[in-house]
Amino acid sequence: MLTATRTGETIGARWSEVDMDAAVWTVPAARMKAGREHRVPLSDAALAVLRSIAPLRPEAGDDYVFPGRVADKPLSSMAMLMLLRRMKRGDLTVHGFRSAFRDWCEEATSTPHAVSEAALAHTIGDKVEAAYRRGDLFAKRAKLMADWADFCAKAPASVVALPVAQASATG
Template structure:
């Protein structure tokens, strides 16, 4: 029998909750506290479920029956009203912070565990410097392609390569927002067509034929530069590691007995440990540095703050003062070494390239141990150092 308003009002609380049926699954539940709730019992996919409609008398009998009819229509199409309500609540919760900065930082913190700390700091700095000043407070839905383009064009005036990197990062933010139901489109899509065309250049490096003159200038510069800086340049030449891998090196990475330098994975670009066989010439330089910086954690401590490592720009400035501004860089030692190993010493590309810590393109090769070709690399590094000693 259908409930009447009088029956609902007269229902008294009992020790335990009880139900008063209205029909078609709708009932009024009376709790021990005296509160009365409308609920609908239904079956979907073979399972019995319940959904709350509201409290009586705020929701009247007529309103409860109307809500019941609407819910039954949804159920008849296979829609679960409980699940629908949960999804709506989640979407509403996620929609509370829809401005670009909040979304970007939410995406950022999702990625941080996957990144190296230094890379994470760079990404955060770039958002704060280049994107947030223009877009931080705008709701995602209000950011249109033209606004995005305007922001990126400010960057590309001085850094066209960075503008494309920032476009990619912003695209990741919008794709994350789309995946989590808080955006419908990515305004960065297709913007490269309106951005300045440019050709990526390589790091400046001298050729193998120019090396003798460069080496003569480097040796002649020995008494005109800080000793640590000179030794750093010599080691960069002898080991051809990346500049950051050299200046951030710690003494615990150097094994003098085995003549090996093992750079840990967290300091390598490809997140894999790298073995650098040390020639007798390299070992001699490390021993001199050990005498200079015995009590320091870093092999190349900073000049003004020895608790930190030396600035990467220190060597670049020294190279410029040698007269090689725009002609040679710290990274250029890697290209130079590859040329000497292949052209002058006849080593195959695979062995030389592995010493550069480049990851093989082949998935099969990537599965091999990083010490592959190690005996050949030990021999190669000593021959390379001896070649440099004999260059005239």
């Protein structure tokens, strides 16, 4: 949720891909939908998650950040969905967190479209635009992901039910 990455990218993450000092996770092209390497800026909150599970990492090897029950296999793609169900949140989907991130970018920030699309690792459909856009907007995406983490950490606003006034008999 804090990285706006796809489930497969997340559960396939390996410790060798993560540079906690530089606060970047580099997903190799072979694991990306578009077939291009994707650098993910890690917010302080995302780094805190990684630091909290780092002591569980075996000392040798290039292990999965989120290992599964079977040796040398990542967490199941169903694990996060099952977690939501156990939380009695069957109304949510894991992919919905990416969608929520995109909605937040558009509705609650002044983030340029190109930056939010780059954060989601979406490809550029227009061939001319793609030919001219060479950078990955990493610094802007790092700021965006920090803001997203701050937003995610906020408690939801309380909703107070207001008494409903009764309609008068005359209308």
